[in-house]
Amino acid sequence: MPSSTIVGDGGLSTLEQEYYSERLNQYAFLMAEQYMRQSNLNTANSGILNPHSWNRNNSNSSRTSSQSIFGDQLGREINQIRSSSSQRNGVNRGSRFATGSRFANGVGRQRFGQEERGQGLNLMSTKNQRPGNGSTRQHIPSYYSVPLEELRGKIAFVAKDHVGCRFLRKKIEEGKTEEIDMIFNEVMNEGHDHLHELMVDQFGTDFIQKLVEGTNREGRAKMLDAVMSDERKLKDLCNDHHGSRALQKLLERIETREQQSSFTRILKRITVPLCKTQPGHYVIQVCLKNFSPDCLKSVLELVLDNCIALAKDRFGCCLVQNIVEYGYTEAKERVVADITEHARVLCEDPFGNYVVQFLIGLKVPRVTADILGQLQGYFVNLSMNKHGSPVVEKSMKEAGEENANMIIHELMNSSEFLNVLQNPYGNYVAQSALAVSKGSVHNDLVNIIRSNYPHLHSHLYGKRVLDKTRNRHRA
Incomplete structure (x- = not known):
């Protein structure tokens, strides 16, 4: 077939199409390499990836520098080829392809999917791949396909990735003692503060919550000791949305009074500030629901001393209501008495009015009569x-x-x-x-x-x- 023959509706000769495809192939490799680097999984030196098949002719430095300009250069070259081909055939497609939109609409992405599967990505697998439909989202890895043993020494790193987190949670759910012990030992490595880092991480917090469920009583005790070892870090943990969720899960699983007492001795020093933050007051609520009254008494005393101030606070008002619902008898009576005495002032407060409504909603005749009085x-x-x-x-x-x-x-x-x-x-x-x-x-x-x-x-x-x-x- 002559080189000037038009192929399909693209307006390219056979020779030009081969050049075009080769350039797209190179760009696809760069795209994949950049994606793996951004997802923090390109750890070639540790053996997680096998990068030897990625564009061996280029050095690391040349790849990095070329990525920022390669796409624009490729777009300009494609535009020049298509413009010249269109002019030869009497068709003006300059406005359509001025920004290299043919590649953006999916040309070459089928090749990307095929090359990705054939180039030795030995860490991850993909689901529901439909090559050539114009979307690279379906090539995003969905799960790990390596034995857990190959991730030894990298558990904390993998747990911070959304795919790695799911992989580790699944391993914990399987309940194999040796695998859970390996995961736990790496998280609790004395030389690193992996536990705190993972508890405040977006994906690590889900992993830690699953680890709390999968480990035994002795393991949870070690995790609690690590959390209580630094008061400043504990406060930061309680005030962090991710850290608070992980800590709540741990506190729900505490069973001995000794552990509860140890935690409340530290908690009472930061109780009032925690009551006025959304993540912090949830931590105190979990203690209120799960700890024995004797262990929690010192913390509740601080809350009761600041009852009216907390009732006027956005999050403190929720905690005051929880004391009435879950607190021991003396604490309930003291809260009810304080709220009743200041009912008129609280009714005009943006948050205090909810506390008064809560007490009325309990439908306790004596309490209702006192408030309405x-x-x-x-x-x-x-x-x-x-x-x-x-x-x-x-x-x-x-x-x-x-x-x-x-x-x-x-x-x-x-x-x-x-x-x-x-x-x-x-x-x-x-x-x-x-x-x-x-x-x-x-x-x-x-x-x-x-x-x-x-x-x-x-x-x-x-x-x-x-x-x-x-x-x-x-x-």
Whole structure:
């Protein structure tokens, strides 16, 4: 066939296509090598990869320097070839291929997939490969295909990779004692702080959690001792999102009171700062749920001493609620007493109002009565407050009919009732009052609202309350 013959729809001669394919082949090798380097798996000296088949004619330095310019150079050459071929055939494809988009659309990627499988990548395998569909994502390695023994000395390094993490977790799940011991011994190597590094790593934290589940009681005790050996690192670990998750898993598996007491002796020195961070307060919650009251008493004393301040904190308010739910009797009573005493102030706080709502939601008659006693006379002001109005609604819905009627009467008899109906928050309180009230109380409430029709029918918020009164009267 003559060299000027057009092949397919690409507009290239046979000779030009061979040159084109060879250049793409070289670029594919560079792409693969760069991917392996970026994924931290190119450790040729340690034997994990077999790089001897990768473009042997180039030195390491020349590869590194050429990668940044090779793609642009290849694109320009392709563009020149295609432009000249298109001009010979009377076709103007310059705008289409100005940026080398033919390669970007998938030319040469089938070759990349085939060469990758044939060039001795002896560490990793791939799944669901469909060469030639225009996507290199399907060539991303999905699992390791080497015996665990070949990774000896590199376990901590491999665990920080998303593929390596899955591989090691699978080995732990298989439950072979000798493999778990090998993995554990490398993580707990005294010469390196691999445990802390992995606990705060994005993928390492999942590996450590699986190792906690797979090791025995003695192994977990060693891991706990390593965590407690440095107070500064422990604080950093508790305040790290990944580290907190791994530490929680470890604390859930602590079984002896001696270990619990040892941990709380260190924890109490950093308790208050931890209560005000998202990862930190989760650590204390896990201790609260799993440790014995005697071991946790010193930590809870610090929390109780700062109860109101923590109740106004974004994360501290969650911890205060957990003390009521999981704490020992004396701690619960002290929290309830403090919250009840400061209920009115907490109702107007962005986070404290959730603590008051939580106590009301427990539906303990004595606690509910004490809280509503503190709030009596302030329901009108609270109804028009952004954070207080949900507390009023919660009280009417869950504090019982008698308490609901008391709140509704206070609202109806106030000179500010019209303002409540027209308030951005108060109108929701009025709607809740209509929903929970019954009998004569409901009828009186409907009549008072309707008597303010001239002020409500065209008001942005008032008309919402007025619409609720048009429903059928309750008996």
